[in-house]
Amino acid sequence: xxxxxVTAALLLVCAARVGAQGARASEAxxxxxxxxxxxxxxxxxxxxxxxxxxxxxxxxxxxxxxGDFLDATVRGEHRGARPFAVRxxxxxxxxxxxxxxxxxxxLADRPEEILARLKNRPILTVSDADQFAExxxxxxxxxxxxxxxxxxxxxxxxxxxxxxSSKLLRVxxxxxxxxx
Amino acid sequence: MALRDWPIKQKxxxxxxxxSGLVLLLTxxxxxxxxxxxxxxxxxxxxxxxxxxxxxxxxxSLAFSNVADARELLxxxxxxxxxxxxxLYDKGGNVFAAYPAGVAGDVVPALPGPxxxxxxxxxxxxxxxxxxxxxxxxxxxxxxxxxxxxxxxxRLSGVIGLAVMAVALxxxxxxxxxxxxxxxxxxxxxxxxxxxxxxxxxxxxxxPKLGEDELGALTDAFNQMLGRIEDQNRALxxxxxxxxxxxxxxxxxxxxxxHELQERHEALRRxxxxxxxxxxxxxxFAYSVSHDLRAPLRSIDGFSQVLLEDYATKLDESGQDSLRxxxxxxxRMGILIDDLLKLARVTRAEMRTEPVxxxxxxxxxxxxxxxxxxxxxxxxxxxxxxTAEGDAxxxxxxxxxxxxxxWKYTAKQPEPRVEFGSVEANGGRAFMVRDNGAGFDMKYxxxxxxxxQRLHSAADFEGTGVGLxxxxxxxxxxxxxxxxxxxxxxxxxxxxxx
Numbered sequence: 001x002x003x004x005x006v007t008a009a010l011l012l013v014c015a016a017r018v019g020a021q022g023a024r025a026s027e028a029x030x031x032x033x034x035x036x037x038x039x040x041x042x043x044x045x046x047x048x049x050x051x052x053x054x055x056x057x058x059x060x061x062x063x064x065x066x067g068d069f070l071d072a073t074v075r076g077e078h079r080g081a082r083p084f085a086v087r088x089x090x091x092x093x094x095x096x097x098x099x100x101x102x103x104x105x106x107l108a109d110r111p112e113e114i115l116a117r118l119k120n121r122p123i124l125t126v127s128d129a130d131q132f133a134e135x136x137x138x139x140x141x142x143x144x145x146x147x148x149x150x151x152x153x154x155x156x157x158x159x160x161x162x163x164x165s166s167k168l169l170r171v172x173x174x175x176x177x178x179x180x
Numbered sequence: 181m182a183l184r185d186w187p188i189k190q191k192x193x194x195x196x197x198x199x200s201g202l203v204l205l206l207t208x209x210x211x212x213x214x215x216x217x218x219x220x221x222x223x224x225x226x227x228x229x230x231x232x233x234x235x236x237x238x239x240x241s242l243a244f245s246n247v248a249d250a251r252e253l254l255x256x257x258x259x260x261x262x263x264x265x266x267x268l269y270d271k272g273g274n275v276f277a278a279y280p281a282g283v284a285g286d287v288v289p290a291l292p293g294p295x296x297x298x299x300x301x302x303x304x305x306x307x308x309x310x311x312x313x314x315x316x317x318x319x320x321x322x323x324x325x326x327x328x329x330x331x332x333x334x335r336l337s338g339v340i341g342l343a344v345m346a347v348a349l350x351x352x353x354x355x356x357x358x359x360x361x362x363x364x365x366x367x368x369x370x371x372x373x374x375x376x377x378x379x380x381x382x383x384x385x386x387x388p389k390l391g392e393d394e395l396g397a398l399t400d401a402f403n404q405m406l407g408r409i410e411d412q413n414r415a416l417x418x419x420x421x422x423x424x425x426x427x428x429x430x431x432x433x434x435x436x437x438x439h440e441l442q443e444r445h446e447a448l449r450r451x452x453x454x455x456x457x458x459x460x461x462x463x464x465f466a467y468s469v470s471h472d473l474r475a476p477l478r479s480i481d482g483f484s485q486v487l488l489e490d491y492a493t494k495l496d497e498s499g500q501d502s503l504r505x506x507x508x509x510x511x512r513m514g515i516l517i518d519d520l521l522k523l524a525r526v527t528r529a530e531m532r533t534e535p536v537x538x539x540x541x542x543x544x545x546x547x548x549x550x551x552x553x554x555x556x557x558x559x560x561x562x563x564x565x566x567t568a569e570g571d572a573x574x575x576x577x578x579x580x581x582x583x584x585x586x587w588k589y590t591a592k593q594p595e596p597r598v599e600f601g602s603v604e605a606n607g608g609r610a611f612m613v614r615d616n617g618a619g620f621d622m623k624y625x626x627x628x629x630x631x632x633q634r635l636h637s638a639a640d641f642e643g644t645g646v647g648l649x650x651x652x653x654x655x656x657x658x659x660x661x662x663x664x665x666x667x668x669x670x671x672x673x674x675x676x677x678x
Contacts, residue, residue, distance in 0.1 A: 030245070037243040040312040077316055150244055167240035171249045 030148055031128070031141055032069040038100055038124060038139065039079050041168035045161040048099065048122035055085035059098035059123075061114070062107040064088055092117050103127040103137070111135050115156070122160050133175040138162070140175075151175050188364045196356030197349060204345050215337055219330045223304055224297045227325050230260070231297070231308035235321045238268055242276060242310055242318040250277035262329050264303060267322040268310070276319060292320035302327060366395040370402055383410040459527075467524045470517045477517065481510040519646035522577075523631070526653050531571045538566045538611065541576055542600040545583050556596070558587060563601035566611065568678045574654045575678075581647040582613040582674050588641055589617030589672070608677060616671035620664075628664055651676075 039056055056079050058070065074084035089095050092107075092114050101123050107114055108129035115125060115136045125138045132140035133153040138160075140151040150172035157164050183191065234253060241250035250268050257263045257279055265287040266279040273291045297306035308321040366389070373387035383406050389399045484507045492500060542562045550558075568575070583598065590596030599614040620628070620635050627633045629652040632645040655662045658678045666672030 034244055037318075040243065040315040041240060079315055148245070165240065167237065168244070171240045171244045171246035 027143065027146075027148065028066050029069045032066045032073045034141070034148065034150075035066075035070065035100060035102060035126060036073045036077065036084070038126065038168075039084070041165035042100075042124055042157075043163040043165075044099060044122050048161075049082075050097075053081050053083075054097075056082045057085045057087055057098050057100070059087045059089055059095060059101045060104060061089045061092065061095070061101055062104040065104055095123075098123050100124045100126060103129065103132075105129070108132070111137055119156075120160055122162055124157070124160075124162055134177050136177075138164075139172070142173075149173060153177065188367055189360060192360035192364055193353065193356045196360065197353050200352035200356075201345075201349055204348055208341050208345060212334075212337065212341065216330075216334065219333055220299065220304075223325070223327070223330055224299075224306075227304055227306055227323055228297045228308070230257075231306050231321055231323050234266070234323075235308045235310040238310055238321065239312045239318050242268065242270055243312070245270075245276075247277050251279070251281070253277075254279035257323075260325075262325045264324040264326050265322070266324070269320040269322065271317065271319050273320075287324060289322065292322060295320075299327075362391070363395065366390045366399055370395075370399060373402070373406075377406065383413060463524045463527050466520055470520045470524070473517055474514070477510050477513055481507055481514070484510065516644045516646070519644045519650070523646050523650045523653065526574065526577065526650050526657075529574070531574070531657060533569055534572060536568055536570055536572045536575050538568055538575065538579065539564050539600070541572075542579050542583065545576070545580050546598070549584060549587050553587075556587075556591070558590060558596040558598055561597070561599045561601070563599075566600075566602055568611070570658050570678050571654075574657070578651050578654050578676070579613075581651045585647065585674075586613060586615035586617060586672075588643070589619075589636075590615050591617075591641070593617055603675070605675060605677070610675045610677045612673055612675050614671065614673040619666040619668050619670045619672050621668050622666065625664055625666075629662065 035058060039058075058074065060066070060070070064070075071086050074086060077084050087098065089098075095101065095118070099122070101118070103111060103114060103125060104127075108127045111127060111129055111132055112135060118125065126141070127137050127139075128141040128143070129135075129137070133151040136153070136156055138153055138157045140153075142149045142151055150168075151174075152164065152169060152172040153175045154164060154169070155176065155178060183194075186194065234257075238250055238253050240246070241253065254266045254268065254277055257266050263279075265283050267283075267288050268276040268278070269292045270276040275288070278288060293305075293307050295307045295309050297304065299305075304325045304327060306321075306323045308323065309317055310319040310321055311317045366387075369390065370387050373385055376385050377383060386403045386406065387399045389396050389403075484503050487495070488500060488503050488507070495503070539562055546560050546562065550556075579600075583600070586598040587596075590598065593616060595616075597616045600612070601614075602609050602611050604610075618636065618641070624635055628635070629648045631649040633649075634643060634645040636643075652662055655676050655678070660677040662674065662676040664672055664674045
C-alpha cells in the first residue's frame, strides 16, 4: 500500500504542472523518500542495533516539513527484518533511540550545537540547512533548480562508525572540510 | 540406373559414404542444436549478469534521482556492440535514463515489462529489477541485445562443420574404397569364376579364396561344387563312352546277325523254290504217270472181260479164276490211280475261301454213305452249327475221307459209333471226328498221314493209303494242322484246325 501511495506521489511529481504549493509538497516528498532510501545505503555499527527486529527509527528534530509524506513513505517498509518508525523530537535531549535524524528549522540554523551533542553517536544526521555538511553534518540536501542534490561529509560518519555505501557517495558531492 | 543394378563396388562405397554422411549429418545437427541452445543460454546468462551488475550499481542513482550518474553507468555498455538499448525506469515506470542517448521508438518499451530475460522479436531483452539487497524496489533496468553474437558464432560453426564434413566424407569415401575391397573382391572373384564356368563350360577353374570369413566359406563351397561337377562330368563321360562302345558292339553284332539271317533266309528261299519246283515236278510226274497208266489198265480190264464173256467155254475154271483176279487187281489199281490223281489235283487246284457249314456238310456225307451201304447200322452224332472259313470243295474231301474212314474201321464193331464235333485245343478250336473202331497204335501216329502208309492190311480193311495224305495236304493248304489219337481196338480220334 505504501509503495502504491509513494508511486502515486512520484507520478504527481512528474506531472510537472504544479504550483508553488505543489512544488513545495513535491520537494518535501522527494526528501522524505531520500530519507527513507538512506537506510539502504548506510550500515550502522552492531552496537547500534539492539536486536535484529528492532525498528529503524527516523527521527525529526524541530519542525516537521514532511507532513504525512514520511509516515506514508515508510509505512509497511522494512530493512531486512527491521520495520521503520518515525519519531519526532523537539529537543535534542529528547533523542533516545534514533538511526537517521533530520534536523529541521529552526534548530538547523545552529547545527554545531546539536551536532556536538550527538557527536560520535551512531546517528546519520541529515539537514537542508545551509552548509550543513561543511559545518559537521553528515548529509546535506541541496536544492538546485528544483533538483535535490546531496552533499556528504564522510568524516563525522566515520567518527560515528557509520558506513556510507560507495554507491551513495558516487551520486553525492563529497565534502571534506578538514581537507583530508 | 537403379541402385540395385550398380556394380557391387560402387554400391558398397555408396552405402559406406551414405552411412558416414548420415552419421555426420545427425551428429552435426545434434551439435548445432546443442550449440544453438547453449549459445542462447550463454548469451542470456551473459546479458543477465551484465544487467545485474548495472542494476546493482544503479541503485543509488535511482534512489537519489541522479540521472547523470545513471547515464554514465549505462554508457559503459558501449563496450558491448551487441547492446541495442539500455533503459533505466524509476519506481513509477518512467524512463529515468537511456542508452544510447536519444534512443527511443520501437526499441524502448514505454513501460517496463515483466522481470526476466527472453528472446523477443529477434532480440534478446531483459527486465532486471533494481533494488538494494533486502529492501524495496527502486526501479527496473531494461536491456536489449541483438543476436548477432549468436549468429556470428553459429555461422562460424556452420562453416567449420561443413569443412569438417567435407573432409570426413572424402576420408570416408577413400577409406570405403579401400575397405569395400575386402567384401567385393571375393564376390567379384566368385562372379568372374562363375562367368568363366558358364561361358567356357570349364569346370576345372577355381575361385581364389581371399579370407576365412563367410565369403571364404562361400568360395570353398563353390569350389567344392565345381569339383563335384567336374568329377560327375568325368564319370558321365566315361559311362557315355562305355555306352557308345556297347552300342557300337551291338550294332556290329546286329549287322552280323542280320547278314547271317539274310544268308539263311536266302538259302531257305532257294530251298523252298527248289522244293516247290521238285514238288510240282513230282505232282506233274505223278499226274502224267497216273493218267498214262489208266489207258493200258483199261485195256487189261476190258480184254480180260472180253475173255471171260466170249471165251468162258474155252477156259477151265482155274483160267477163269485167274482172269477174274486179273480184273479185280486191275480195277483196284484203277481206284488207286484215281486216288493218286485226286491227291495231285488237291495240290494243284485253285483255293476259294468262303464260310462253310461243316455240320451240314458232315450230315450230307453220312447220308450218302448210308445210302451206298444200307445194310450197316452206325450210330452217328453230329454237333450242330459248326462253321469254318475255307474252300468248300476241299473241306468236303476232308470230311468225306475222315467219315468214310470211321465208317470203314467200325465195320467189325458190334455197336459202331461215329461222332463229329469240336473241342478246345491249345487256346483255339479244333474239329474232331471220333469212332469206336479198330483204332491204332500211337507209336505209328506219325505214319498215318504218309502216302501209301497203311496200318491195317487190305484184307482186314480195304483202302489205298492215299486218303489221309490227301486230307493232310488240304489242311496244310488251309494253314491248319491235323493229328490223331487212338489205341488198338479202342477207336481213333482225328483232330484238325483250320
